[in-house]
């Protein structure tokens with residue numbers, strides 16, 4: 001259940017952008033600044049073959065005594081009525097089957113037909129994703145889908161969607177299972193999965209820290225024990241010009257084998273003196 005005052009809160013689902021460019025004529029729905037919504041109702045258009053765009057255009061162009069919030073086909077979705085407004089979709093002229101669901105407190109999705117007035121699996125799949133987005137938006141969980149996601153057939157005795165209009169329709173049950181599985185996958189990790197992931201990350205962080213410590217220890221060892229005897233690849237780049245200059249002007253000399261015997265600290269000192277110009281000839 002959610003109080004809706006935003007007309008177009010869902011922008012896309014399952015990679016399909018919701019097109020809002022062809023709105024229903026305002027003659028076809030009740031206008032509210034906000035309304036409390038509990039239910040999502042699934043319909044089919046009942047045409048032989050049609051598209052979401054064609055339906056949006058039809059309801060845009062005149063007074064039709066009917067409407068729906070969304071039209072879905074195999075590749076696209078048009079939102080025709082803002083969610084804060086009540087589409088004329090589930091109303092009937094006789095007794096309602098459902099005690100509570102009405103136009104005022106529901107969102108209606110129309111599935112388009114792909115031939116012979118049949119809704120294709122692709123359109124059904126798209127509708128499941130849109131339905132799941134709307135469930136999340138109004139607070140329907142996987143556990144409450146069976147209560148709050150309905151067919152027009154459940155609200156009022158209309159054969160809509162015709163291919164699901166029986167008491168134990170397998171297609172309808174499968175649709176709701178699909179919606180539930182989308183919701184469950186996106187409701188996040190189980191507590192067990194979360195704890196497992198957390199301990200793994202903690203362990204990896206500790207290992208990375210250990211590596212940093214080892215690295216620092218190596219640096220310390222190098223800086224305290226390494227002896228640099230020659231101006232070669234073993235000596236750090238930054239020290240070589242200074243040491244060479246110090247040798248050139250006779251400030252440092254190697255032993256009889258030419259070994260300089262410099263520590264890391266010596267290199268730093270020589271660099272300092274070099275920058276101060278002490279080895280300029």
Ligand SMILES: [Zn+2]
Nearest residue numbers: 043044152160
């Ligand atoms: Zn219907």
